[in-house]
Amino acid sequence: MLIPRTRTVGLAALSALLTVGLAACGAASTTASSGAPKDIVIGTLYSGSGSFANSSLPEFQGLKFWISQENAGGGVYVKAFNKKIPIKLVALNDQSSTTTATTEYEQLVTQDNINIFVPDFGSVLTLPAVTIAQEHHMLLFDQTATGSPLFTPGNQYIVLCDLPLSAIWPDPLAHFILAQHISRVAILYGANDFDATQAATVKSVLAQGGVTPVYYQAVPTATTSYGTLLHDIAATNPQAVLELGYASNDIPFLQAVQQGGYHFGMVATAFPGQEFTLIENAVGKAGLSYTYTYGVPPYIKFNNVSEGLGTNAFIAKFGHGNIANVSFENVAGYNTGLIIQAALGHATKFTQLGMRAALFALSGHFTTLDGAFKLNSEGGQVGELLPLAQLFPTATGNEIKIVYPSASADHAPVYPAP
């Protein structure tokens, strides 16, 4: 159930303040040492508008879907109390603004008595929450912020739920390039932690195979015109061109490849797998055909799971049986719920570090529709790996097929692109 943001005043407010004050010494303010809380309160932010809305909103939908599923069954099972407890959701709109997000994260943690702290989508909007969670000793159920700088040895209060650390995202991509004996590689990446980490990983793996990129440049994250950059890249005569950016970069980049009539043996971008419908609508069928991207759920299917719905069951329930109605962000939001469910269902103590300990005990031993859940010592996700996918034209559009590594491939790659 969603708590409306209206507030009562007078005695109710005084009572709430006293409650918060008395509970200030503990991390979870609704937790009474003598008994179970009435509700498990999840506090989160979403972007109702702005540049992150197209990713944040579907992720938020996925989380709400998990809550509705659990509440329909009487609530989420909490091992520390050996009973099911209903879930309440406190959700605030940060409008894609880090300033607003910072204020609202503080509000969630200090005023809203939340038990579970879930940040908004991606590294940019999650970053302010990392410090706040650490200061207030709240475990941050990081959904999709994968930049390595977010995870440090001294911080026990973060767990990455839905994607692997960005440093290991492009591992299959780089090994595919080596396997295809591609020696001329151009890499263009956004000047931010998320993209720079991926670019560095690719460069490092290629170096191990004796390949030095013929073009390796960063551009501002806000870049939307790629024509001149592509002309410069083409001048280096690359066999493979990798553009590592966000969806708002991938669209103009793929547009520019088409506009300029460029043809490379391999073109790879990051987000068509995650936001397939959006990007195909924007760049057209031909603009995506035979390009490569990271393979993500629901296009990678995990039906044999130990927690929650498998991929097909999720598509049936959430997407009404149509995979086109399900995006990766939907899966990610739902998967965040499953990680919360696992933490509550296995923690013997209803404390923030108790939940963390439960997740570390589960690490490597359970699988969801997002893949194998596995944490490193800093709370970073090192399971849920992303294979390489290629987009193949069909009569109606493109379809995503996993092409590498061969163990998880369901289609042979087509290289060079026709």
Add this chain to the structure above:
Amino acid sequence: MLWLFALIAGVLFGLYYGLAALGLNLIFGVMRMVNLAHGDVIMLGGFAAVLLFDHFGVNPLITVLLVIPPSLLVGYLTYYLLGRRVQRSRDPEMMSLVMFFGVSQVIEAVAVIAFGNNEASITSAVFGTRPFSIAGQGVPGAWLVSAGVGLVALVLLFLYLYRTSLGRATRAIMSSPDEARAVGVNPDRISALTFGIGVGLAAIAGILSLFMIGGTTPSEGVDLTVTAFAVIVLGGLGSPMGTFLGGIVFGLALMFTQTYAPVWSGFAPFAILLVIMLLRPTGLLGRTVRSV
């Protein structure tokens, strides 16, 4: 020859940036109002093109013509609804900032409701996928179309300003509203028409933005307004020709930086803006708009 391509791309993008900023400068020149919702109108032009293309298969160049009448009407009415009140306030420049900031927020919110938050675009193949050769450099057809539309808009605007009685009245108000009024010019009528033309130019730029910057989203209005404002400050407030010159300087700075130092490409055009402001505070072709 990387520099030659950067030069050609810079000029073509500059003409597009000039078009994107032209309406903002025209409105400022005539009314001394800063239309902070300018970028949102560009955004709406982009969505108009996407909707007409997706649902009716309308070529974006046809949409350029189709958006002109409704834009003129909306701008005309907006002036009488909001602009006239702002203009009659003690400090129209400041009041226009406040007023149109609010308008910008409303347009963005309504656009989110109407179109959703996702980026929308039209496949660039609509203008062909075979580049055209200019001085031996392969240039996308969409760039030529956008630059061509910008040039046509500039020529038509100059013909309007210098060859029609309405245009002469518009220049009279730009020069001195009180003297124009004294010789029988109706400032409200001219201002409303100018506002309509400004909105129309922004909507046209929005259609072309799909092919120059990849797509449109409801939240892009603020960024587009900032870019347009930088261009008119570069070229000179109140100068339509200066707007295109400012656009070309902006475009060249962007493309040369993308070629030789890509990571600085978001910074360089604005650094040049600062330098020009230090050397020539009125902009490249600007005239003094305030007197002390």
